[in-house]
Amino acid sequence: MNDPRSAPRCFVCRCEEVDAHELREAIGAGARTINDVKRRTRAGMGICQGVYCLEQVAAMLAEETGGLREAVLPMTSRPPARLLTVGSLAALVRDNPDD
Amino acid sequence: MSERVQVAVIGAGPAGLSAAIAAASAGAHVVLLDENRTAGGQFRYRSEDLLTDVSGEMASSPVEILTQKALQAGVRIRTSCQVWGLFEDKVIGVEFGDSSAAVEAERVLLATGSVDRSLPFPGGSSPGVFTARALQILLNEYHVRPGRRFALIGEDPLTSELTRDIERAGGEVVVTYPNPPADLAASGDGGVNRMIGDGTEHRIEIIVVVDGRLPDAGLALMAECAAGYDEALGGYVPKVDDAMETSVPGIFAAGDCIGICDVSTALAEGTFAGICVAASLELTAIDEVGAARERYVMATVNRAERLARVTGSFVQVDREPMGATAE
Numbered sequence: 054m055n056d057p058r059s060a061p062r063c064f065v066c067r068c069e070e071v072d073a074h075e076l077r078e079a080i081g082a083g084a085r086t087i088n089d090v091k092r093r094t095r096a097g098m099g100i101c102q103g104v105y106c107l108e109q110v111a112a113m114l115a116e117e118t119g120g121l122r123e124a125v126l127p128m129t130s131r132p133p134a135r136l137l138t139v140g141s142l143a144a145l146v147r148d149n150p151d152d
Numbered sequence: 153m154s155e156r157v158q159v160a161v162i163g164a165g166p167a168g169l170s171a172a173i174a175a176a177s178a179g180a181h182v183v184l185l186d187e188n189r190t191a192g193g194q195f196r197y198r199s200e201d202l203l204t205d206v207s208g209e210m211a212s213s214p215v216e217i218l219t220q221k222a223l224q225a226g227v228r229i230r231t232s233c234q235v236w237g238l239f240e241d242k243v244i245g246v247e248f249g250d251s252s253a254a255v256e257a258e259r260v261l262l263a264t265g266s267v268d269r270s271l272p273f274p275g276g277s278s279p280g281v282f283t284a285r286a287l288q289i290l291l292n293e294y295h296v297r298p299g300r301r302f303a304l305i306g307e308d309p310l311t312s313e314l315t316r317d318i319e320r321a322g323g324e325v326v327v328t329y330p331n332p333p334a335d336l337a338a339s340g341d342g343g344v345n346r347m348i349g350d351g352t353e354h355r356i357e358i359i360v361v362v363d364g365r366l367p368d369a370g371l372a373l374m375a376e377c378a379a380g381y382d383e384a385l386g387g388y389v390p391k392v393d394d395a396m397e398t399s400v401p402g403i404f405a406a407g408d409c410i411g412i413c414d415v416s417t418a419l420a421e422g423t424f425a426g427i428c429v430a431a432s433l434e435l436t437a438i439d440e441v442g443a444a445r446e447r448y449v450m451a452t453v454n455r456a457e458r459l460a461r462v463t464g465s466f467v468q469v470d471r472e473p474m475g476a477t478a479e
Contacts, residue, residue, distance in 0.1 A: 067277040105270045108366055108387065123381035127388045130373035132237030135187065137247055144251035 065113075066106035068099020076110060080117045087111060087128045100136055103128055157183045159429055160244055160257035161227075162235050162371065165193020166415050167407025167422035168263030169218040174426025175261070176225035179435045183255075184227050185246060187234045191219050193265055194415065197285070197292040199313055199320075238262075238375040242402050259402050259429050262372055263422060266365035266386065266408035271305060275338030275347075276359075284310050284362045288317060297321040299357030303347050304328040305336065306363040309414075314362060327354050365412050372409065375400050380464055385411030391464040395441055396425040397432070404429050410462045416451075417458060424448040 097103030164186035192215035237245030268283035307330040333349040372390035378399035406425035
């Protein structure tokens with residue numbers, strides 16, 4: 054297939070160093086949603102939280118399964134949406150002991 | 153630190169700034185939060201000749217003018233703070249410096265903007281490979297030119313602006329591929345020196361991926377705002393009603409985060425959304441919303457279609473099955 058993503062060591066998720074081959078393998082093994090792919094490969098779980106790769110993962114899911122792109126739901130969005138230090142979270146608890 | 157605010161606007165780009173100004177001008181107490189060191193969003197790094205198209209008044213320095221207007225209207229602007237969560241009852245998790253706060257807002261207005269779309273290719277994670285806006289930030293905000301010989305991959309409305317930015321900074325666009333070649337690959341020693349495209353080797357130092365923007369809908373999805381996929385809007389976006397409120401009462405949204413748009417649309421939509429927020433707090437008469445909507449929609453031809461799309465009321469034509477012949 055004439056796709057630059059097919060090349061070896063072409064990282065789709067650069068934070069977790071997941072390449073297209075691994076992603077296709079996960080889809081081949083039955084992953085059908087972005088959450089499935091994420092749990093199997095860690096794609097989207099790095100410091101950028103999928104900003105860089107999940108659009109590509111969604112497109113691959115649609116391609117590989119023959120489905121429509123709009124049928125691929127986004128990753129479950131959970132806090133923290135940005136990189137945080139544990140110290141800053143601890144401050145939140147320390148300052149609000151009753152919460 | 154725990155605090156309560158009346159209106160929290162998340163994102164101080166064109167939509168967020170204009171929304172904060174509109175809501176505060178109607179009498180709302182507004183806090184405007186942004187993760188960057190300064191307010192302005194894309195105004196910080198877009199070329200000035202593009203911005204003259206937005207409004208004559210803003211020709212010189214849109215960031216200063218908007219920031220000044222916001223401060224005069226009583227908006228509290230907090231920069232360098234990251235909003236990392238949006239929870240039930242409109243509680244926002246914010247990190248200021250090295251400590252986090254839970255801020256409870258009566259109304260939240262999401263103006264979180266968008267991010268560059270990426271393109272994976274071999275060597276694409278080397279230093280020297282940029283997306284378009286990342287390069288604009290480096291060139292126009294930090295005044296750093298990372299190399300001399302540039303390759304542009306992909307094409308979007310930003311291509312000609314970006315080419316001007318590169319040339320103005322003393323760089324040269326050596327090669328442009330409007331469609332990414334299938335054999336695209338970069339190599340080099342600790343950076344990029346060579347790029348292969350369609351079997352040809354190019355001696356370049358910087359590769360710029362120009363492939364449009366994706367709405368940043370993370371916080372809206374975290375708050376479980378109803379969302380849908382619309383390719384014309386750039387992907388998965390939270391849906392709003394005709395008063396810019398999402399499916400979660402009290403959470404409003406405007407600008408790129410509900411669908412990619414141009415700067416002037418983001419500004420006008422922010423103003424409209426700010427008025428809607430003020431009306432929901434009964435600071436503005438409810439019929440003012442209809443008048444503001446008219447002003448927003450009437451400004452240019454494509455605004456009505458935009459509003460119909462972001463509200464999800466745009467009539468979608470059923471997709472033909474693959475291989476079917478159109479009548």
